[in-house]
Amino acid sequence: MARLEIIKIGHPTLAKKSVRIEKIDDEIRRLARDMVETMHAAPGIGLSAPQVNVSRRLITVDLSVGENKDEIIVLVNPDILSREGKVVREEGCLSVPEIYEKVARPQKVVVKGQDLEGRDRVLEAQDMLARVFCHEIDHLDGKLFVDILSPLKRKLIRQKFKKKDEADES
Numbered sequence: 001m002a003r004l005e006i007i008k009i010g011h012p013t014l015a016k017k018s019v020r021i022e023k024i025d026d027e028i029r030r031l032a033r034d035m036v037e038t039m040h041a042a043p044g045i046g047l048s049a050p051q052v053n054v055s056r057r058l059i060t061v062d063l064s065v066g067e068n069k070d071e072i073i074v075l076v077n078p079d080i081l082s083r084e085g086k087v088v089r090e091e092g093c094l095s096v097p098e099i100y101e102k103v104a105r106p107q108k109v110v111v112k113g114q115d116l117e118g119r120d121r122v123l124e125a126q127d128m129l130a131r132v133f134c135h136e137i138d139h140l141d142g143k144l145f146v147d148i149l150s151p152l153k154r155k156l157i158r159q160k161f162k163k164k165d166e167a168d169e170s
């Protein structure tokens, strides 16, 4: 297993639509294992492949952050089948460090995807789990949580990270 580098806002891969995974092979299974390790080490409750600079439709989720193996969810090609209700809550992202903003998400979602053996899985998720699914699936479509904030907030956050990048480079 290996810990992967998590790329940050401003990196082009985070703005790209990720490609569907046609074949779940050892490479995909290794990527999933490395993503789970990277997510736990961060620590975070969700991670998407584009955040480790791989433009494929794969997400990992673990609300227990490594405390309970049974809570680890790996989904290949996840899609949201239905959304219900609305909850506004503060949200963050490993690719947007130190920024937390209130975001509206559905209270309940039904998500469909495949596990690492290629079996179809349909999951019903509520509250925090629903939020994480929405957030990670947005990543697969090149969308960050800051992109659904007001245009002004979005601009301020993007400027902040741009300045930070420039300072790091000099």
Ligand code: NI
Residues within 6 Å of the ligand: 092, 093, 094, 095, 135, 139
């Ligand atoms: Ni994120």
